Amino acid sequence: MTNSPNQSPDNVVPLKSDDHVLDEASMWLVKLESGLDAEQTNTLKEWLAIPLHRDTFLEMVALWDKMSVLSELADIVPHAPESSDKTTMHLANLRWKRPVAIAASLLLVGVLSFQGFHFFSSQPQSNEVAQVARYSLQASTKPGEHKSISLEDGSTLWLNTNSQVNIAFTETSRTIELLRGELHIEVAKDKKRPLNVLAAGKAIQAIGTAFNVQYHRGDLELVVTEGVVEVASYTFTQTDANRLLAPVIKSTNNAMTLVEGQKSVLSLPNSTVEPISLQDIANDLSWREGKIIFRGETLINVIEEVSRYTDKTVVLGDTKLANLQVAGLFNTNDVDALIATLADNLQISTDYTDDTIVLRSRMQ
Known part of the structure; x- marks a missing residue:
């Protein structure tokens, strides 16, 4: 510090x-x-x-x-x-x-990256078999939608736009599989049942903490907002509908630990842990309130982010617009209003079709 x-x-x-x-x-x-x-x-x-x-x-x-x-x-x-x-x-x-x-x-x-000091076991125990779920749930959101879910164990789960999860809790485990999108979870403490979020071949484990996971277009990003989590690669021991009830094989090779105020892009070949400011965390989590905040991001990056909140494809039809900077607070459930604001402030024309929004410069 x-x-x-x-x-x-x-x-x-x-x-x-x-x-x-x-x-x-x-x-x-x-x-x-x-x-x-x-x-x-x-x-x-x-x-x-x-x-x-x-x-x-x-x-x-x-x-x-x-x-x-x-x-x-x-x-x-x-x-x-x-x-x-x-x-x-x-x-x-x-x-x-x-x-x-x-x-x-x-x-x-x-x-120290927990060298040899892991929550995870590298191999499942021989007496571990698929268990009976005492709580299971499938949940999803549409583009532009977000929701919060109170789980059986007292944890609170938020899903951002266009997200899908499978949830299975047993007597000894709590597992959430993120198939797409973004989630934030405040994990209820239960040392006998660590909670795992599985996504893109990575297992994110915590006992009682809070963190955010975004899985979009192959990119997997983790932000820890409270406590400590550990990340390791995993493979399923079953591939059928009961896969979340069976033990998974977790590798301690290249496992990493993140604490509050740290983030990592886990999908990168050599993932690193980086600090993240409280302001950036607040911005990243504004989606839970149905808001999206930009603080000088380039228009090309804004378009990529906005595209997550609509079922239309937003296209930048003029490459010279790409590096224009955008700042503002917008509602995630009204992308048309966001596009209109961009058009008014950045001298941009908009062409709408059934499934596409094309942005072009009005300046010749």
Whole structure:
């Protein structure tokens, strides 16, 4: 995080030493799951010998639901507690007193890309079979339409224009398949049933968080607006109508983690994680209110975006118009009014046919 231009160093509150311990605990948890060499093992032994370090590490184990780590820890530190009901009760009674440090630890884990530290299993368990859906739904929207849906688990799902999803919840899983379009979801917390959004060969998993997924013309973009999500490639183990009820094979190769305020174009061969401002997030989510906001985008990009909200094909018939900049707030359910506004302000003529709108310059 950088200081704002008007912020002086005197206004910056340094993190307490405990917060640095929390960051170190996050790092050790990642390293332990990835595997330690002899030197790292000795260093961890020394680090855990300090009671504050040991307690903080156990808190991280509880936070990330990584109780299996304790059995590995017992090999490194003989007197370390093994996973048991007693240990679980002890961890449940630990209290987080450093909310700022928690956020810092999440960001740290995000930067480390969870090397070997994944929500996902790379292979389905042998005893996993297709389950019975306790809740299922198919939902879609028409061009120019948007809707919100309250799901069985308490999550809220929004669908943007021309979108389609299949939803299946079982006793152990929550799965949403995005076939086309755009969704935003606020995920209800349920550690026993992580929620997966499947689209274009990518599985986006969260326990309790909020994120936006757009799948349009082969492009898949993810924006995280709250919490943490992990992304991995997947393949179905079944291809019939029950595919959402059966386990999927998820690959941990090239998996990535995104935290609040980050985005990624997942359809790119080498996807990267980039920051996104609060203003840009607000603009991106304005469709939930039936609005679309442009802040200086080129006309060619505006036309591509507007085309999502109509069943007509919008064509730019004059290439010299392509780089004209557009700014304004428009209603997504009235594309004709948007086109008329563009025509009035940019000296553009419009030619309508049954299924096409052609834009040309009135300037010769």
